[in-house]
Amino acid sequence: MTLQAASKRIGIPRLAFQRNRCLPPRRNMIPAPRINSGPLLERRADRELPAVHNERKWLRTFPIFAVAVGAAMLGIFNYQKSSSSVVSSTLYALRTSSQAREILGDEIYFAQQIPWISGEMNQLHGRIDISFWVKGTKSQGKMRFRSIRPDRMSYFRTEEWSLEKEDGTVVQLLNSDNDPFRQSD
Template sequence: MASSPRMKYDNPKATVDVELPDPLKEKRRVKYSTIVFSIAMVLSFVGIVKYEDANAPVVTSTLYTLRRSEKGREILGENIQFNSLMPWISGRLHSGRGVVDFSYTAVGDKSTATVHFNSRVDPELKKFVVLDWSLTTPDGVTTSLMDEAFLPFVPQNKEAPTSRQNY
């Protein structure tokens, strides 16, 4: 007795005896969930972008240089750091385009100040030139750090500028 091969769809289709819920029935809940999700996504995006800005090499370089600066320690005191765990870096950080212009708030043992750094690529030299590197205290006094021995993001005469090598 030879058996005939079973067809793939010989079984009867499954049926659902329970009525499926209508997702649009609770419009208020759907709107609320969509709004909460959208706000969470926007806040996450802003947090990621600001985290990347705070960890940019030029920003960390300015903070490191500020810690070494005599004028910076005189104004802010010791233990110079960002004013918060997630600092707000305002301005432009386009080192690839040759434009670096940003500010952030730094705090030390003595005081708080806004750090401003502005640098552009000189078209002839093809190197960054620092235009402004200063501290502004809450009472409005601005102190230039341009006459310091070391400027962030700009190599000294003995140092080679940072560049990407093609390997």
């Protein structure tokens, strides 16, 4: 038996049946909780949604975020350079060079606690051109190392390995007698 036939049997007019059938059931909408109105103890399906505020507070903090991300990237890239084998090898070669020990003294290491390695270190494309400050027991100076690889199948060729003193004079370490980077001909 259909719903319409059942409504005829019990005496509900057809118009009233259709009117009630088309309308959704009535619910009372409960307002959304306000700020500091207490704990929300139950979740109801008939609760109003909170009002959406179209505020752009993030626009004020975005420049701070961008600066923080940029500083972190610079720090990470510099740490990667300072812990590379090229920097370790040049620092070791500087420690074992008699000419550098004569200028800087013993215990040669980075001049700052967190060293800044400036320049390019691109071993994949065959370009290394770095410089950083070093110090010893006597003085400090800026060490520069430059090496290139002419083509993909050749070895790196050192073009410059020098130490700039505090007074501005540059000492070429590449041509000294105990040069670890000297090319054998």
